[in-house]
Amino acid sequence: MRKSLMLLIALTSLAAAVAQAQGASELQGLEQQLHGLGDRIQRLQDLTEVEIVQDAYGYYVDKAQWHYLADLFAPDATLEIGGKGVFLGRARVFEYMHVGLGRLGAHDGSLIDHQQFQCLPTINPDGVSAQIRCIAFVMSSGGWGHNYYEDQFVKLNGVWQFKKLHGPFNMYSGYKVGWLDNTILNTTPEKWPPYPDLPPTVLYMTFPNYYIEPFHYPNPVTGRPMPPPSPRAGGEAFGR
Amino acid sequence: MAFTSKAASLALSVLLGLALCTSAGAKDDAARLAALKSRIRSIAAETTYVEAITQIQRLGRAFGFYTDKGYFGEAADLFTDAGTFQWGVDGVYKGKARIKELLTRHGGGSMSDGPGLPFGRLNLRMQLQPLVTVAADGHSAHARWREWGLLGEYKKSATWGDAIIEDDYVKENEVWKIATRRYFLNFEAPYQGGWASLKPVPGNWQSPVASSFPADAPAPAQYQPFPAVFVPPYDYADGTLRAIQSRAPFVSPQRPDDALGKLEALADAKELQLARAHSVRAIENLQAMYGYYIDKGQWQKAATLFARDGSYEFGQSGVYIGKPHIERALALMGPAGLEAGQLNNYVMVQPIINVAADNRTAQARWRSDVQWARGGKGRWGGGVYENEYVNDQGTWKFSKLHYYVTFWGDYDQGWVAKPYPMDPPSTTIPPDMPPTVVYQSFPKLQIVPYHYNNPVSGKPTPGEQE
Numbered sequence: 001m002r003k004s005l006m007l008l009i010a011l012t013s014l015a016a017a018v019a020q021a022q023g024a025s026e027l028q029g030l031e032q033q034l035h036g037l038g039d040r041i042q043r044l045q046d047l048t049e050v051e052i053v054q055d056a057y058g059y060y061v062d063k064a065q066w067h068y069l070a071d072l073f074a075p076d077a078t079l080e081i082g083g084k085g086v087f088l089g090r091a092r093v094f095e096y097m098h099v100g101l102g103r104l105g106a107h108d109g110s111l112i113d114h115q116q117f118q119c120l121p122t123i124n125p126d127g128v129s130a131q132i133r134c135i136a137f138v139m140s141s142g143g144w145g146h147n148y149y150e151d152q153f154v155k156l157n158g159v160w161q162f163k164k165l166h167g168p169f170n171m172y173s174g175y176k177v178g179w180l181d182n183t184i185l186n187t188t189p190e191k192w193p194p195y196p197d198l199p200p201t202v203l204y205m206t207f208p209n210y211y212i213e214p215f216h217y218p219n220p221v222t223g224r225p226m227p228p229p230s231p232r233a234g235g236e237a238f239g240r
Numbered sequence: 241m242a243f244t245s246k247a248a249s250l251a252l253s254v255l256l257g258l259a260l261c262t263s264a265g266a267k268d269d270a271a272r273l274a275a276l277k278s279r280i281r282s283i284a285a286e287t288t289y290v291e292a293i294t295q296i297q298r299l300g301r302a303f304g305f306y307t308d309k310g311y312f313g314e315a316a317d318l319f320t321d322a323g324t325f326q327w328g329v330d331g332v333y334k335g336k337a338r339i340k341e342l343l344t345r346h347g348g349g350s351m352s353d354g355p356g357l358p359f360g361r362l363n364l365r366m367q368l369q370p371l372v373t374v375a376a377d378g379h380s381a382h383a384r385w386r387e388w389g390l391l392g393e394y395k396k397s398a399t400w401g402d403a404i405i406e407d408d409y410v411k412e413n414e415v416w417k418i419a420t421r422r423y424f425l426n427f428e429a430p431y432q433g434g435w436a437s438l439k440p441v442p443g444n445w446q447s448p449v450a451s452s453f454p455a456d457a458p459a460p461a462q463y464q465p466f467p468a469v470f471v472p473p474y475d476y477a478d479g480t481l482r483a484i485q486s487r488a489p490f491v492s493p494q495r496p497d498d499a500l501g502k503l504e505a506l507a508d509a510k511e512l513q514l515a516r517a518h519s520v521r522a523i524e525n526l527q528a529m530y531g532y533y534i535d536k537g538q539w540q541k542a543a544t545l546f547a548r549d550g551s552y553e554f555g556q557s558g559v560y561i562g563k564p565h566i567e568r569a570l571a572l573m574g575p576a577g578l579e580a581g582q583l584n585n586y587v588m589v590q591p592i593i594n595v596a597a598d599n600r601t602a603q604a605r606w607r608s609d610v611q612w613a614r615g616g617k618g619r620w621g622g623g624v625y626e627n628e629y630v631n632d633q634g635t636w637k638f639s640k641l642h643y644y645v646t647f648w649g650d651y652d653q654g655w656v657a658k659p660y661p662m663d664p665p666s667t668t669i670p671p672d673m674p675p676t677v678v679y680q681s682f683p684k685l686q687i688v689p690y691h692y693n694n695p696v697s698g699k700p701t702p703g704e705q706e
Contacts, residue, residue, distance in 0.1 A: 024499070026273075027499055030276060030277065030280060030503055031506065033284075034283075034503065034506050034507055034510055037280070037283050037284055037287055037510055037514075038510050038513075040291065041287055041510055041513050041514045041517060044287070044291065044294065044517040045516075047294055048517065048520050048593065051591075052593075052695050053695055053696060055591065055592050056692075056694070058590055059590070059690070063685070063687045065687075068694055071696055071697040072695070072696045073696075106685035106686075106687055107685065108683050108684050108685055109683040111646070111647060111655065111656070111682055111685075113607075113622055115590055115609070116590045117366050117368060117589055118301045118367055118368065120301040120302060120305065133301075133305060135304075135366060139609070139655075146364055159695075159696055159698075160696075161696045171364070171390075177431065177432070178398045178431040179362055179390065179392060179394075179398050179431075180392065180394070180395065180397070180431060181395050183394075208359055208360040210309075210310075210356060210359065212311075212356070219302070219318070220295070220302050220415075221317055221319075221415055221416075226311070227314075228354075228355075229309070229354065229355050230353040230354035230355060230356040232350065232353045232356065232358065
């Protein structure tokens, strides 16, 4: 009687322990699922946050708010726009804008709308680095501009910011006849201050010449990287 | 023996009690566990749904970045093997090889020499304003896009292009692809004179490409380009408003302090984060939808996108409150449906969308470029929105739309040589309130206040001069 009772008790607690262990491992599995989903949800949020930094940059350029603009850059970020060469660090980003492009703030009669179009952000698997390809479509007092951005971002202390801003020019033209023939071929490092810390990483001319800035992403359907352009297409710079 | 039997019965009753107790608890736990599992499944499905929207946006933008540099083979590879491309009234081209040649011929590339464009060729076809609806089954989707083209050849031609694109997508082996593209060209207008100089096109207006490279099938429907008014059909997938919906506001209950409760609270947090990410896409779609209605003078449809007590303010027009007043205010732009020769393109771009922590409201900054024509005269316009939105039981609506005009400029002479001032408040349909901000448009400049702090430094960025 006593023996069978002891056996019963032992068996019951064993079953309970097994059930508990099963329950615990099931909960562990669910927790893993939730964390896996959480990572994917975080990527969705990251896509929006990276695009916000890029778009905020465009709105600050509109009104020459160079302090606000420089604040979007990591302390050791770099900037390279057009053919002007590379500027190192947040202070030099500010200098490029303030010395090179004009005094602070909006000034009547001077339109520099620097619009961000067609932005294609990519969050890397590490979750703390990202890239974006965007068009900057410029409507200014001088006329039209169509440029690209291929930028890199870094997430520091949970905040996405520019790590590298690279803005190759595509086409700049005046208003009267547009891109029919009134185009500007590119900027250069030496013509006006500030002068760069490093020479341009690539030499190219803009429309009517051909230059393609490499895509940071493979073809979204085939997964293949971009093929090089035809040698007939343009100058020596393509493909870098 | 008595002792033993007493002890045994005591032990038995304790055991029985325990068993009963755990079985009641177990039953409760089992129900909670089942509920949690079901919530995890629905979080997974919603995550996949929102990812689909972003992947389809990516497809369209990748297409734009390929065509503008003459990567027509790469662009055609975004289609399914049996993919089709309807080019306006030219007809339907079937399969990747034909689509590649179609894009190459329109873009000025070479079929034999590989990707790229020859010296002097401009083929910028910017893919903007996506309005994406994913079908309930998650395997097909639909989107409307706007293409804004800068086209031409150095020293020979410069042309503006305007088109609406209606796409169907399918998911094959976990990859989204374009299945069907209907490209509704609205105009290709010479830079000199612009769209306002275009004359009605009599009869057949197929492109030169259609005769040298005929389509595989005729276009399902004929239409006339600008200055005629043509509204490409809206195919919102299955006719629902899913595109502008996300989760209705919810409050998560206090969860018990046990192992399961911790997971329930974790699921609550993920659910809210996901709802807010989903809301960003719904608000993008809402703003795009509003723009597509305004394009075509569909004032009544546009007004339905506002909350019951929503407000509308355009430039110095003053503030209109409530759907009936907003519809009348929109009609200040022209007759419903517009007349031939009236162009009212408001391109919706550069969103900065911030959804409130509780997913009940949101704010966004947007920009519009305006391509405008009335009475044979063309204009450019530009401006910035600072809008507010409300989550009305899962459907996002405008609670406040405020468009700040940056400039209006004459097409022929440009905004520098011939800017136009904003219209004052209407006297025929007066606003409910005067303008909330008094300012002048270009050549005066106004910094539109930002609803957000600097996204990196977190510091406020006042609109006034630094």
